Amino acid sequence: MVEISTTTVGRSYGRLEGRAKVTGRVDYIYNLRLPSMLHAKVYRSPVAHGRIKSINIEEAVALPGVHMVVTGEDVKTVLPEPYYGPAFHDQPILALDKVRHFGEPVAAILASDPHIAERAARLIVVDYEELPSVYDEVEALTSEAIVHEELKPAGTFADLKHLSGRRDTNIALDFHLRLGDAEKAFSEAVHVFENTFRTQQTMHTPFEPMVAIADVTHDRATIHSSTQSPSFVRYELSRLLGWPESNVRVRTGHLGGGFGAKVYVKVEALALALSMLAHRPVRVAQTMEEQFYTITKHPSTFRIRSAVDGEGRIVGRKCEVWWNGGAYADIGPRVTQKSGFTAAGPYDIENIDIDSFALYTNRPPAGALRGFGIPQLVWAYESHTDVIARELGIDPVEFRKRNILRDGRPQAVGTVVKDAKFETVLDDTARHLGWGRSFDRGKGTKRRGRGIAIGFKASISPTTSSAIVSVNADGSVIIYCSTVDMGQGSDTAMAQIAAEVLDIPLERIRVVNPDTDVTPYDMSTLGSRSTYHMGHAVQLAAADAKVKLVAMAEEVGMPEGSNAPLPELFIKKFGMRAGTIVGTANYKPEYAPTDPETGLSPNATPFWMIGATGAEVEVDTETGDFTIMRMINVCDAGKPINPAVVETQLSGAAVMQLGFTTTERMIFENGQLTNPSLADYKVPGIFDMPVQMENVMIEAEQHDGPFGAKGAGESGTFGVSPAVANAIEDAVGVRVLTLPITAEAIFRALRAKDGVPLAES
Amino acid sequence: MSRRTINFTLNDRPVTTDIGTHQNLTEVLQENFGLFGARESCGQGLCGCCTVLVDGAAVTSCLSLAAFVDGSKIQTIEGLADGDKLSLEQEAFIETGALQCGYCTPGFILMTKQLLDEIPDPDEDQIKHYLSGNLCRCGTYPEILQAVRLASAKRKAG
Numbered sequence: 001m002v003e004i005s006t007t008t009v010g011r012s013y014g015r016l017e018g019r020a021k022v023t024g025r026v027d028y029i030y031n032l033r034l035p036s037m038l039h040a041k042v043y044r045s046p047v048a049h050g051r052i053k054s055i056n057i058e059e060a061v062a063l064p065g066v067h068m069v070v071t072g073e074d075v076k077t078v079l080p081e082p083y084y085g086p087a088f089h090d091q092p093i094l095a096l097d098k099v100r101h102f103g104e105p106v107a108a109i110l111a112s113d114p115h116i117a118e119r120a121a122r123l124i125v126v127d128y129e130e131l132p133s134v135y136d137e138v139e140a141l142t143s144e145a146i147v148h149e150e151l152k153p154a155g156t157f158a159d160l161k162h163l164s165g166r167r168d169t170n171i172a173l174d175f176h177l178r179l180g181d182a183e184k185a186f187s188e189a190v191h192v193f194e195n196t197f198r199t200q201q202t203m204h205t206p207f208e209p210m211v212a213i214a215d216v217t218h219d220r221a222t223i224h225s226s227t228q229s230p231s232f233v234r235y236e237l238s239r240l241l242g243w244p245e246s247n248v249r250v251r252t253g254h255l256g257g258g259f260g261a262k263v264y265v266k267v268e269a270l271a272l273a274l275s276m277l278a279h280r281p282v283r284v285a286q287t288m289e290e291q292f293y294t295i296t297k298h299p300s301t302f303r304i305r306s307a308v309d310g311e312g313r314i315v316g317r318k319c320e321v322w323w324n325g326g327a328y329a330d331i332g333p334r335v336t337q338k339s340g341f342t343a344a345g346p347y348d349i350e351n352i353d354i355d356s357f358a359l360y361t362n363r364p365p366a367g368a369l370r371g372f373g374i375p376q377l378v379w380a381y382e383s384h385t386d387v388i389a390r391e392l393g394i395d396p397v398e399f400r401k402r403n404i405l406r407d408g409r410p411q412a413v414g415t416v417v418k419d420a421k422f423e424t425v426l427d428d429t430a431r432h433l434g435w436g437r438s439f440d441r442g443k444g445t446k447r448r449g450r451g452i453a454i455g456f457k458a459s460i461s462p463t464t465s466s467a468i469v470s471v472n473a474d475g476s477v478i479i480y481c482s483t484v485d486m487g488q489g490s491d492t493a494m495a496q497i498a499a500e501v502l503d504i505p506l507e508r509i510r511v512v513n514p515d516t517d518v519t520p521y522d523m524s525t526l527g528s529r530s531t532y533h534m535g536h537a538v539q540l541a542a543a544d545a546k547v548k549l550v551a552m553a554e555e556v557g558m559p560e561g562s563n564a565p566l567p568e569l570f571i572k573k574f575g576m577r578a579g580t581i582v583g584t585a586n587y588k589p590e591y592a593p594t595d596p597e598t599g600l601s602p603n604a605t606p607f608w609m610i611g612a613t614g615a616e617v618e619v620d621t622e623t624g625d626f627t628i629m630r631m632i633n634v635c636d637a638g639k640p641i642n643p644a645v646v647e648t649q650l651s652g653a654a655v656m657q658l659g660f661t662t663t664e665r666m667i668f669e670n671g672q673l674t675n676p677s678l679a680d681y682k683v684p685g686i687f688d689m690p691v692q693m694e695n696v697m698i699e700a701e702q703h704d705g706p707f708g709a710k711g712a713g714e715s716g717t718f719g720v721s722p723a724v725a726n727a728i729e730d731a732v733g734v735r736v737l738t739l740p741i742t743a744e745a746i747f748r749a750l751r752a753k754d755g756v757p758l759a760e761s
Numbered sequence: 762m763s764r765r766t767i768n769f770t771l772n773d774r775p776v777t778t779d780i781g782t783h784q785n786l787t788e789v790l791q792e793n794f795g796l797f798g799a800r801e802s803c804g805q806g807l808c809g810c811c812t813v814l815v816d817g818a819a820v821t822s823c824l825s826l827a828a829f830v831d832g833s834k835i836q837t838i839e840g841l842a843d844g845d846k847l848s849l850e851q852e853a854f855i856e857t858g859a860l861q862c863g864y865c866t867p868g869f870i871l872m873t874k875q876l877l878d879e880i881p882d883p884d885e886d887q888i889k890h891y892l893s894g895n896l897c898r899c900g901t902y903p904e905i906l907q908a909v910r911l912a913s914a915k916r917k918a919g
Contacts, residue, residue: 014855021863022851022870024798024838031797115762115783207802207810207864207898256802256864257898288803487862487899644858648904652861655900678803678896686889686902693903 008499008506009707012644015492016511017254017485027253027513029226030211030285037213037281038067040274041117043107043124044293045099048135048362048671049145050128052098052106059123060109065116069124070108070277072096078276079240086232086264087160088172089152091328091365093269099128100147100327101364102672103293108270110278114285133362133671137324138301140170140359147327147360159596160333172325172358173333175340177599179412180351182307185316189307193388197380198738201299201324201666202659203292204369205683206486208256210291214271215281221272222249228262228484229524230514236265237272251515255486259656260368261295262486263526264331292676296666297369298335299324302343302380307351312394314403316351319343319381323366323373325358330367333358338460339373341413341599345381346422346456346610347403352412354599362671371457371717372527375657378455379739382722386451387735396726397430397452411608413458414600419702419710420608421636426454428698429719432632433614442731445621448629451726454612455718458605459711460527462591466520467537469498469545471581473574475566477502479541482514482522483534488713489645490530494538496641497706501542504566520584528609528711531641535706536587545583552581589704607702610636611715613654613723615690619731624747626728628658628690635715636700639708643697646712651695653716659684661721665740767831772840786822786830787811790837798838798867809895812868813837819875821894838867841874849915850874850908859908861899868895873909877916883909 020026057069072094075082082096083089095106107124111117134143150167153160160173186192212225221241227233230250238248255262267284274282286294300323307316321343325332340356389399404422411417429452430436442448468480479498485491491511499506512519522534549569550560556572558564570579589606614632619625633654640646663682667674675681695716702710725736734749751758762781769776771794778793790796790813799822802810806821813822814836841848847855850873860866869892876883876891883891888909897905 012858014858015860017863018855018860019847021860021866022838022847022854023842024796024867026863028797028800028864030800031791115781205898207808207862207896208800209802255862256800257862259898288805487860489861648858648861648901651903652900655902656898658900677805678807679805683896683898684900684902685896686892686905689902 006500006707008496009641010639012642013492013496013506015489015645016495017491028208028256029224029253030208030256032213032224034213034215034281037283038110038112038278039114039117040108040110040282040284041114041121042105042290043109043121045095045102045104045106047099047128047130048102049131049133050099051131052095053127053129055107056125057107060120063116063120063123065111065113066120067110067112068278069120070094070274074277075273079273082240082273083152084236084240084265084269085154085329086331087154087157087333088329089154090148093273101362103364104327105270108274110274110282134170135361135363135668135671137299137322137359137361140361141357143170146170147362170360172329172360173336175337175356175599177341177352177354177412179414179600182316182318182351182353185351186307189315190310191308191392192305193308193384193391194305195384195387195737196301196303197383199300199376199379200739201363202297202664203666203681204259204261205288205291205678206257206259206261209286209288210262210266210294211285212268212271213281213283214275216272216275220247223268223272224251225268226255226262227252227268228255228258228486228526229264230482230484230516231521232264232524233268234516237268240269249515249517251513252484253513255484258486259370260526261291263368263524266294288678289676292666292673293364295330296326296364296366298332298366298373298376300376302377304380304384306384306388308388312392312399312402314347314349317344317349318353321356321377323358324361324363326361326363326365328365329358330365332366335368335373338458339377341604342374342456342458343377343381344412345385346405346454348405348409349412354412368526370653370656371714374455374457374714375660375717375721378453378718379721382453382455382719383725386726386729397426397435400426400454413594413604414602415604417608420610421698421700422454422456422610424698425610425612425634425636428696429612429614429632429634432634432694432696433616433630442618446618447621447731448616448618449727449729449731450614450616451723451730452612452614453719453722453726457609457714459529459532459607461605462588463523463529463533464586464588465522465533465537466586467534467541468520469538469541469583471545471549471566473567473570473577473579475504476508477504479509479511479538480519481534481538482519483530484514484525486525488649489642492645493531493641494534497535497538498542500707501539502546528713532607532705532710533587535641535709537585539706540585540587541583543583544585545581548581548583607705607710609711609715611718613719615723615727617724617727617731619728619746621732621750624743624750626743626746628724630692631690632694632696633716634696634698635712637697637712637715638700638702638705638710640697641707641709646697647695649713650697650716651693653714654720655684657717657720658688660739661724662740765828767828769830769832770834772836780827782828784827786813786825786827789827790822796837796839800864802864807896808865809868809872810865812871812895814871814875817875817878819872838871841870850912853908853912853915857904857908857911859901859904861901865895865897869905873912876909877913881916882913
């Protein structure tokens with residue numbers, strides 16, 4: 001290992017946009033207004049599954065101040081095939097023929113005054129023929145209610161093509177992995193364990209709601225959007241339009257949060273269609289409530305079975321995971337596959353079966369949410385791991401260490417793990433929690449316990465990032481890249497990387513906000529991929545610029561080592577302060593596709609993310625209420641580019657997952673969402689913090705990462721939920737199998753354990 | 762929708778503006794004055810992203826009808842810095858890295874200002890009590906607690 005010595009990288013600089021954020025001057029797209037712009041408000045379906053018999057817009061159109069009312073049929077006059085989606089072209093811009101979930105957009109009203117548009121939306125009358133619905137992911141497998149008559153995979157992914165035209169099924173994608181001989185392992189096992197775990201539907205609730213302003217002229221479409229995926233939005237809108245990508249411009253500012261809600265197309269296609277119909281700029285700005293109907297996190301059911309030998313080694317594991325993707329696939333099929341292959345956990349198990357299913361149901365769509373399915377999987381496999389350890393009477397940390405994956409061994413998908421410090425992360429979590437040392441277990445009705453959980457994730461692969469680094473004649477530098485800074489600090493990290501390569505101060509570097517007319521391609525800002533992928537691209541582009549600067553210096557007789565300032569070099573070459581040196585790079589890591597039969601790949605990911613949590617809880621046995629006394633979050637982030645920003649990411653991810661663990665849950669009655677607001681859907685506030693929280697980045701290095709770094713934005717989410725459940729069992733001896741973990745669930749379990757179960761409510 | 766003219770002091774300047782009586786203060790600050798530091802997110806006065814100070818007290822401007830601020834003194838995040846010189850609270854949030862996406866940041870800073878105006882040296886419970894009406898979806902609470910403590914120390918040091 002070569003020791004990398006750096007000056008700018010590896011130091012905790014404040015965020016470049018910090019001053020703009022504390023003065024309220026950040027360029028969120030939600031704040032943008034354009035001349036002659038119209039506001040759009042959306043009328044949404046009150047039924048979960050129904051055929052549209054008629055739409056009456058008369059009263060809405062007649063309201064003074066209403067510019068136009070638009071339905072799905074109107075959209076077809078400008079975009080004949082108005083379906084979009086990254087994996088399936090299944091989502092209509094406005095509902096056509098039928099609605100498939102509560103809150104689906106059916107019509108849009110345009111007005112100069114958003115209040116008038118909102119009032120008009122309430123005047124639309126739609127007659128539905130209600131259809132049988134399915135809401136549960138397991139029932140969706142066999143349900144007679146069919147969400148989509150025919151599957152329509154996008155051409156983007158080669159491995160989905162075989163699904164084209166498949167009918168009468170709710171299975172959008174099934175992924176299977178077969179390693180070794182699981183049947184044999186189970187038949188020879190000394191112990192066999194089985195549990196079924198479930199997770200609830202939750203929402204990202206970015207505080208800057210989803211928003212897009214489209215401005216379309218006869219051959220030019222400009223979209224201002226709070227998107228995490230400017231390149232994909234350009235691709236998808238140009239496909240809908242049948243235009244070259246150069247005629248479509250997608251730009252964004254800093255985002256007021258994203259967390260996966262703003263990946264791929266969300267409100268952009270609607271804004272595009274409305275601007276084409278109105279011949280004016282149109283703003284589609286969601287409310288917090290509307291976000292709940294747009295994209296969510298998959299509810300899931302995971303049946304996990306383990307075969308264990310007499311020495312406490314897991315010799316076989318069977319995983320069946322059902323992902324509730326809601327009415328439109330979004331990126332769910334990728335969650336099913338790319339996260340699916342890690343379902344057996346970070347353990348060295350030689351015989352594994354994984355069956356992972358993406359299912360359509362009549363719920364609001366589910367997609368990516370900080371972890372891309374991993375937190376749902378870790379919830380199951382790390383709860384299950386503790387169940388096994390306790391049954392066998394083995395210390396849960398010791399049991400994990402006996403089975404943990406180590407560098408040089410293949411993960412279930414067949415890829416040998418490298419630079420993945422599973423054991424160190426586990427050891428550090430245990431050490432910081434004080435595992436193995438005695439602690440106050442409480443007394444009377446207040447009981448304390450401790451739990452640990454560790455999870456991991458592969459990077460979504462293969463993906464490409466491109467960057468341009470240009471050096472101005474005064475020696476200042478501009479980075480052009482399409483990585484979106486939504487609060488994770490990517491602008492600062494990219495600037496640090498370029499500063500390091502070019503050996504110039506950070507203050508002389510500017511990072512341009514993504515704008516597809518200006519910034520080159522990037523797959524998307526998601527899955528903790530930017531530091532590694534875009535970090536590489538920026539590093540290579542800066543190095544390319546440096547090579548050109550050295551050549552220019554030689555040309556004008558200022559050889560390397562002369563140490564002449566950059567402005568002098570430009571003056572020597574161009575006779576005045578003029579000219580630009582441009583470095584460029586495309587970066588795509590190596591990848592081997594998974595085998596369609598076995599699901600195996602020798603190179604499924606460029607790097608592994610590892611995160612663990614240790615928790616100490618205090619449970620009130622009279623009420624089931626619990627307090628998290630301590631929470632330790634540990635991750636392997638390689639060598640962080642900006643340690644303070646990475647630590648905040650680790651901590652913030654854990655806090656977010658704490659919400660998904662304890663309080664957040666979308667509640668449905670007959671398919672209707674009853675709590676689409678922060679009043680009834682409880683995200684963590686300052687009083688919900690653990691009494692103590694510690695965040696630890698272990699000493700590590702990703703050998704091929706930019707300056708040894710790798711992604712870390714999601715790692716803090718992995719272990720939180722099962723660590724809390726494991727600590728609760730340690731405290732009071734009851735096991736919770738379903739998220740969220742509520743006082744009621746614990747109290748019911750305590751009563752059941754005491755032989756006096758409560759009646760179901 | 763009826764309209765009326767209101768007068769108030771906005772960041773130390775007297776202003777007169779025409780409003781709809783149905784409009785909330787967030788919307789009037791944005792559409793009539795171009796001030797976007799107070800921003801509507803949850804729309805129910807729960808997240809605190811729309812916080813402004815009305816006569817020195819933090820209020821959620823998304824729940825305040827603009828008509829009712831007639832005659833008041835309003836301070837927004839844009840009025841906190843003295844030209845290029847940031848307020849001590851703003852400095853503290855930057856120095857402790859107490860922000861991620863930044864959408865909630867102005868609300869937390871204004872709430873911190875009100876807290877420190879009333880309790881110069883707050884303990885942890887007092888800090889949490891004052892900040893419990895502001896939410897940060899990025900989960901930056903530990904850093905925000907540090908920022909408030911640092912701001913308190915900075916104010917004491919003068």
